Amino acid sequence: MSKCCTLGKNPFIRLRNIKKSFGHVVALDGVDLDVYPGEVTALVGDNGAGKSTLIKIISGVLYPDEGEISLNGKTYRHLTPPVAIELGISTVYQDLALVDCRDVASNIFLGREPLKARFFVDKKRMNRESEELLRKLKVSIPSVTTPVEFLSGGQRQGIAVARSINQQGKMIIFDEPTAAMGVGESARVLKLIRSLGDEGFAVLIISHNLHHVFSISDRICVLRNGRLVKDFRTENTNPDQVVGFITGSNQRTEEFRKGSTKA
Amino acid sequence: MQKYVQTDLTKIKLLTSHIFPQLLLILVMLIMVILLSVTSPFFLTWDNLRNIFDHSSLYIILALGMTFVISSGGIDLSVGAVAALSGVCMAAAMQGGLEAGLSILGGLIVGGLMGAANGSIISFLKINPFIVTLGVMSLSRGLALIITGGIPIYGFPRDFTWWGNGHIGPFNPPMLLAAFLTVLAAVVLNMSRFGYYTLALGGNEEALRRSGVSIHLYKIIVYILSGVAAALGGLVVTARLNTAEPLAGWMLEMDSIAAVVLGGTSMKGGKGSVAGTVTACLLLGMLRNGLVILSIPSYYQQLVIGIIILAAVIIAEVRSGKNLAFINK
Ligand SMILES: Nc1ncnc2c1ncn2[C@@H]1O[C@H](COP(=O)(O)OP(=O)(O)OP(=O)(O)O)[C@@H](O)[C@H]1O
Numbered sequence: 001m002s003k004c005c006t007l008g009k010n011p012f013i014r015l016r017n018i019k020k021s022f023g024h025v026v027a028l029d030g031v032d033l034d035v036y037p038g039e040v041t042a043l044v045g046d047n048g049a050g051k052s053t054l055i056k057i058i059s060g061v062l063y064p065d066e067g068e069i070s071l072n073g074k075t076y077r078h079l080t081p082p083v084a085i086e087l088g089i090s091t092v093y094q095d096l097a098l099v100d101c102r103d104v105a106s107n108i109f110l111g112r113e114p115l116k117a118r119f120f121v122d123k124k125r126m127n128r129e130s131e132e133l134l135r136k137l138k139v140s141i142p143s144v145t146t147p148v149e150f151l152s153g154g155q156r157q158g159i160a161v162a163r164s165i166n167q168q169g170k171m172i173i174f175d176e177p178t179a180a181m182g183v184g185e186s187a188r189v190l191k192l193i194r195s196l197g198d199e200g201f202a203v204l205i206i207s208h209n210l211h212h213v214f215s216i217s218d219r220i221c222v223l224r225n226g227r228l229v230k231d232f233r234t235e236n237t238n239p240d241q242v243v244g245f246i247t248g249s250n251q252r253t254e255e256f257r258k259g260s261t262k263a
Numbered sequence: 264m265q266k267y268v269q270t271d272l273t274k275i276k277l278l279t280s281h282i283f284p285q286l287l288l289i290l291v292m293l294i295m296v297i298l299l300s301v302t303s304p305f306f307l308t309w310d311n312l313r314n315i316f317d318h319s320s321l322y323i324i325l326a327l328g329m330t331f332v333i334s335s336g337g338i339d340l341s342v343g344a345v346a347a348l349s350g351v352c353m354a355a356a357m358q359g360g361l362e363a364g365l366s367i368l369g370g371l372i373v374g375g376l377m378g379a380a381n382g383s384i385i386s387f388l389k390i391n392p393f394i395v396t397l398g399v400m401s402l403s404r405g406l407a408l409i410i411t412g413g414i415p416i417y418g419f420p421r422d423f424t425w426w427g428n429g430h431i432g433p434f435n436p437p438m439l440l441a442a443f444l445t446v447l448a449a450v451v452l453n454m455s456r457f458g459y460y461t462l463a464l465g466g467n468e469e470a471l472r473r474s475g476v477s478i479h480l481y482k483i484i485v486y487i488l489s490g491v492a493a494a495l496g497g498l499v500v501t502a503r504l505n506t507a508e509p510l511a512g513w514m515l516e517m518d519s520i521a522a523v524v525l526g527g528t529s530m531k532g533g534k535g536s537v538a539g540t541v542t543a544c545l546l547l548g549m550l551r552n553g554l555v556i557l558s559i560p561s562y563y564q565q566l567v568i569g570i571i572i573l574a575a576v577i578i579a580e581v582r583s584g585k586n587l588a589f590i591n592k
């Protein structure tokens with residue numbers, strides 16, 4: 001069904017007919033989405049379109065009411081956070097999901113602390129590897145032993161990114177990774193996300209900034225009112241057209257076109 | 264330029280939020296030692312200091328468990344009652360002919376089970392720990408009364424009473440147990456993965472869950488620890504008095520919580536200090552001892568201790584409020 005031509009590769013993850021409601025609010029209403037390795041897929045849509053809900057379902061934080069998730073040749077009704085991480089899905093959440101009172105290294109290694117003598121957390125190794133990772137990502141912080149509550153929005157974002165990369169997944173999801181960042185910091189994070197795509201990761205990014213989206217994505221998927229209304233290759237579209245689908249002003253023409261091809 | 268300013272600020276914030284409460288506590292303790300030793304020549308004698316350690320050991324044992332619970336963002340109001348229930352179970356087992364060692368083990372298991380009940384209900388059913396542990400408190404007290412028929416059980420073998428008033432060099436078993444558990448708790452909370460997860464639970468449970476960690480498991484273990492610590496407290500009380508009282512450990516939960524908060528562990532969770540807890544227990548022990556030495560009537564002792572705890576909590580709250588305002592700017 002996917003209208004999009006992709007390079008003949010198998011998708012890393014395949015979502016089919018995903019539905020999710022919160023009480024009366026229908027957040028997702030039958031979404032199909034494939035995310036391919038080596039590609040940066042951008043998910044765009046207005047506030048409340050269901051973007052965060054969709055990525056929470058992919059990362060196992062929320063369970064869909066209906067639908068299927070296939071990856072690695074298996075089909076799941078839903079994932080859980082440990083299963084998703086095990087399958088190689090790491091996520092940088094919109095709310096960052098950092099433990100404010102713990103230090104930088106503890107946050108980067110949260111859930112995968114290295115041990116020595118099978119009991120003691122290897123703090124030295126955590127500090128060293130965190131420093132390395134942050135240097136590679138060009139995130140500057142006072143020290144890896146600083147509690148993250150004392151850091152700026154951009155620094156915190158950098159730490160959340162570092163943690164997801166440290167989980168060594170095959171797919172990395174970013175929910176508005178540049179929302180809290182200044183111009184310089186955003187440019188660095190965007191470059192980093194693009195390079196993850198080039199290195200072969202399946203990258204899924206949510207952003208409201210179409211300029212950012214066009215500068216790094218291979219594909220743009222538009223969500224509106226819980227439906228995936230359009231799936232573009234970035235080189236075949238332009239911001240005006242994407243805005244049209246986000247706001248729904250293109251809906252008529254699209255329906256008209258569909259009708260005419262069927263006939 | 265700006266970066267350096269920020270680094271300095273960060274250091275200052277760190278210092279004030281982490282080290283200041285500890286220093287304050289030690290300072291207060293020093294002032295008390297000086298005042299009390301000036302007013303009473305008896306205060307600084309070995310016998311009296313030993314007395315203080317001895318009395319504080321029970322509080323330390325329970326407060327260590329409570330440090331884990333509060334660090335994880337919870338609370339355990341059942342510890343006093345669980346201590347009594349465990350003591351009663353040990354006594355009933357010995358009365359029934361079981362040997363001391365096995366009876367103690369049984370009592371500790373009962374404590375652990377009550378902790379597991381607390382933890383499971385709190386974690387799986389997502390019910391407020393205040394309410395759950397209040398219920399388990401009442402339930403434990405009730406069980407202790409039912410098992411004894413309301414009448415204390417007394418007269419235990421020497422193997423058992425040794426745990427209350429035996430001698431190991433200049434020390435006794437409760438003191439050494441408290442010291443051992445202190446070191447163990449400090450190592451586990453600060454250096455083990457379980458300790459990391461305890462603090463992360465208190466700091467941001469959802470972040471820990473999304474990192475793929477089973478928060479149910481760790482929450483339940485935290486409450487089991489508290490239950491076992493309470494049972495060890497029950498062992499000490501029962502052995503010391505050579506009596507299992509269904510009403511033993513009355514208000515012990517309040518003393519434990521007070522010591523933990525006084526010691527700088529945050530009621531919001533995420534920050535826990537074993538050293539602070541133990542210092543606070545010793546401070547409270549010293550205070551009780553001092554008030555006795557100065558022959559201040561016991562009703563006033565209760566009042567003074569209440570005022571000190573309130574003052575400590577208010578200071579801690581005002582300080583953390585200040586820190587928050589600082590960051591929000
Ligand atoms: N936990 C929840 N409980 C109730 N309603 C929710 C919950 N989470 C999301 N919703 C609702 O579901 C819809 C989709 O929300 P979602 O957060 O996925 O949107 P979004 O596309 O990420 O928006 P934004 O761009 O503002 O982040 C919204 O109407 C939102 O109010």
Ligand SMILES: [Mg+2]
Nearest residue numbers: 051052053094
């Ligand atoms: Mg969102």
